[in-house]
Amino acid sequence: MQLLSIAESINLALDHEMANNPDVVLLGQDIAKTGGVFRVTQGLYEKYGEQRVLDTPLAESMIVGLSVGMASQGLRPIAEIQFMGFIFPGFNQIATAVARMRNRTRGRITLPMVIRMPYGGGIHAPEHHSESTEALLAHLPGLKIVIPSSPSRAYGLLLAAIRDPDPVIFLEPKRIYRSQKHALGKNNEAYPIGSCFIDRVGSDITLVSWGAMLRETHQVADELAKMSIDCEVIDVATISPLDMRSIFESVAKTGRCVIVQEAARNCSVASEIAAELVEHGLRLLKAPVTRITGYDTIMPYPKMEHYYMPSVERIREAVLRVMEYQ
Amino acid sequence: MSISKLNTFSECKSVAHFNINFIQYLNEDGQLCAEAPAFCHDKILMLSLYRAIKLLHLFDLKVLNLHRAGQMGTYTGTLGQEAVGIGAASCLTDNDVFVPYYRSAPDLYWRGVKLHEILMYWGGDERGSDFADPRLINDFPIPIVIASQLLHAAGVASAIKLRQQKNRAVLTLVGDGGTSEGDFYEALNVAGAWQLPLVIIINNNRWALSEPNTRQTACQTLAQKAIAGGIEGVQVDGNDVIAMRAVTEAALAKARAGGGATLIEALTYRLCAHTTIDDATRYVASEELDQAWQREPLKRLKTWLITNEMLDAAQDANLEIECRAEVEREVEIFLNMPIQAPTAIFDFLYAELPERLLSQRDDVIKHRGS
Numbered sequence A: 001m002q003l004l005s006i007a008e009s010i011n012l013a014l015d016h017e018m019a020n021n022p023d024v025v026l027l028g029q030d031i032a033k034t035g036g037v038f039r040v041t042q043g044l045y046e047k048y049g050e051q052r053v054l055d056t057p058l059a060e061s062m063i064v065g066l067s068v069g070m071a072s073q074g075l076r077p078i079a080e081i082q083f084m085g086f087i088f089p090g091f092n093q094i095a096t097a098v099a100r101m102r103n104r105t106r107g108r109i110t111l112p113m114v115i116r117m118p119y120g121g122g123i124h125a126p127e128h129h130s131e132s133t134e135a136l137l138a139h140l141p142g143l144k145i146v147i148p149s150s151p152s153r154a155y156g157l158l159l160a161a162i163r164d165p166d167p168v169i170f171l172e173p174k175r176i177y178r179s180q181k182h183a184l185g186k187n188n189e190a191y192p193i194g195s196c197f198i199d200r201v202g203s204d205i206t207l208v209s210w211g212a213m214l215r216e217t218h219q220v221a222d223e224l225a226k227m228s229i230d231c232e233v234i235d236v237a238t239i240s241p242l243d244m245r246s247i248f249e250s251v252a253k254t255g256r257c258v259i260v261q262e263a264a265r266n267c268s269v270a271s272e273i274a275a276e277l278v279e280h281g282l283r284l285l286k287a288p289v290t291r292i293t294g295y296d297t298i299m300p301y302p303k304m305e306h307y308y309m310p311s312v313e314r315i316r317e318a319v320l321r322v323m324e325y326q
Numbered sequence B: 001m002s003i004s005k006l007n008t009f010s011e012c013k014s015v016a017h018f019n020i021n022f023i024q025y026l027n028e029d030g031q032l033c034a035e036a037p038a039f040c041h042d043k044i045l046m047l048s049l050y051r052a053i054k055l056l057h058l059f060d061l062k063v064l065n066l067h068r069a070g071q072m073g074t075y076t077g078t079l080g081q082e083a084v085g086i087g088a089a090s091c092l093t094d095n096d097v098f099v100p101y102y103r104s105a106p107d108l109y110w111r112g113v114k115l116h117e118i119l120m121y122w123g124g125d126e127r128g129s130d131f132a133d134p135r136l137i138n139d140f141p142i143p144i145v146i147a148s149q150l151l152h153a154a155g156v157a158s159a160i161k162l163r164q165q166k167n168r169a170v171l172t173l174v175g176d177g178g179t180s181e182g183d184f185y186e187a188l189n190v191a192g193a194w195q196l197p198l199v200i201i202i203n204n205n206r207w208a209l210s211e212p213n214t215r216q217t218a219c220q221t222l223a224q225k226a227i228a229g230g231i232e233g234v235q236v237d238g239n240d241v242i243a244m245r246a247v248t249e250a251a252l253a254k255a256r257a258g259g260g261a262t263l264i265e266a267l268t269y270r271l272c273a274h275t276t277i278d279d280a281t282r283y284v285a286s287e288e289l290d291q292a293w294q295r296e297p298l299k300r301l302k303t304w305l306i307t308n309e310m311l312d313a314a315q316d317a318n319l320e321i322e323c324r325a326e327v328e329r330e331v332e333i334f335l336n337m338p339i340q341a342p343t344a345i346f347d348f349l350y351a352e353l354p355e356r357l358l359s360q361r362d363d364v365i366k367h368r369g370s
């Protein structure tokens, strides 16, 4: 079986859906002949032509706004934004049209569309190329926000996103775009949106994360196993709507929870998970719910970004601290 | 000193020339100043245009009263601007797609949206955007965010183009203030770059809330903004329904035939306040308003219809009674519309409500009844 990276499995998922559904069209800057800045759409222009793979002018509001119009007519546009840091000119369209059209028209106009964008730091990119601002999007009702953490999940979740009747924002952790290769599961099989994945079963503590940070989280779990600390690791995968049920079930078993995210802490997804656990699960908890996050600073430029990124050390320390509670 | 004078090395070469035409058929006195387009001989059409303008005129005054009586939310009136939307929408076929802006009651009405649906929208009921007429399945709801709708219209036009649908185009509108927004330029740009079957009308009612045209732009015309997008731009007397219809018809025909997009600047005047909660006397001089009343669309069309023996005073009086009755009927439907179930605030967020929201939905039932 072929081994694929996240970038390649996204490409394969796009290819699959384009082959199976003539309504699927791709649009974005430089996505046609160039295949996008990360080459995620490589080869699709050659295969499906300029009617299906559209290089757009440089304007993010336009890319999102056009997708709204296209989706309203039953096309399934998949827009690529070059970097998540450049979604802000398109944020207006996401907040005021994408998230609201179904509600505004009482279901008459629906928007089956996907906005894909690479996000996150750790690749030594210039300013604005490294933020993790997923909480800004997760705050908006009407959207689904999906973040895969592995090639097979990128493939299966993107298939689901494209087939979803509602708009899905698909955030691609670019730090691990090509760092691992997996054999994919069954061809054409979508993974459910809105469900966590239990990556590792354990009984002492629940580690919750998503996207690229699962790499460090798993590393800590592996290390601590040698010290007989048995970590359960959850990949949230869909940050909106959150699957709190799976997280509660795990914490009911372990009584402890550390949430690891790359994004800044203030008003973040980690904060939301922690608040839910405390509000509805206080009796399950043996120790304070703890967040290991990026700092509440502007994402530093490449020379200092490693100070910002949650490290294995910070996560390990947090887990050991939480384990001290009896 | 102009920049061109800086070039002392060679004779300055002019690389591009542009011209913006102004189109008018019916002048302020209700007299033709150009040869009438063929549709002017269609008495049924001309009377229905007149009826719709009159109806919306009466509707506007009625909504103001409803608002004063506390029975209506904030409404964006169209007094004096009725001919823009009516003239334009009268060129659409069922095959076309209409993308309104928030001051589009006349166009929506012509399109088939009922007055009570418009009242519902502005009265605070989302069901006003779920147009009952099945022909309107593809038409967009009213957007509040200025100029955002132009990109949706461009997206619909892109879908038409990608699917190679013949004889289909998109019509959308924006206010003069909206032409300062980025989305306006982005829409013009892509409409030109992709040769989209799109017609954009600027409802230039001279005011963007309290901001006059002179503060909005240094451009002589708003139509010339089309030039930057590489599409055709034209200025029209927006109080002249004949011109509005003639120009929109030509632009839509061009779009349907694959000839690309057009920007139409309709020159009109806002005879009402920006909304029912605005007081325009704070920024509009009364002499300016008095003069604008001389140019409004209803009177000049009536003069023309009477001159051409398509209408007489008795018929006009009958028409008015009929229009008032329709407005009253629609207001009654609006006032008697039962409110939505409280759970409706959840029901249309997603195709399927995420489990996480079920307890919030239960909570609204518990506290507000089902």
Ligand SMILES: Cc1ncc(C[n+]2csc(CCOP(=O)(O)OP(=O)(O)O)c2C)c(N)n1
Residues within 6 Å of the ligand: B103, B144, B145, B146, B174, B175, B176, B177, B178, B179, B203, B205, B207, B208, B209, B274
């Ligand atoms: C993006 C955005 N900014 C501000 C507003 C508030 N607002 C509503 S209407 C309006 C004036 C717009 O004037 P214009 O575009 O000329 O249209 P008109 O109302 O005159 O038809 C403003 C500022 C808004 N709706 N959307």
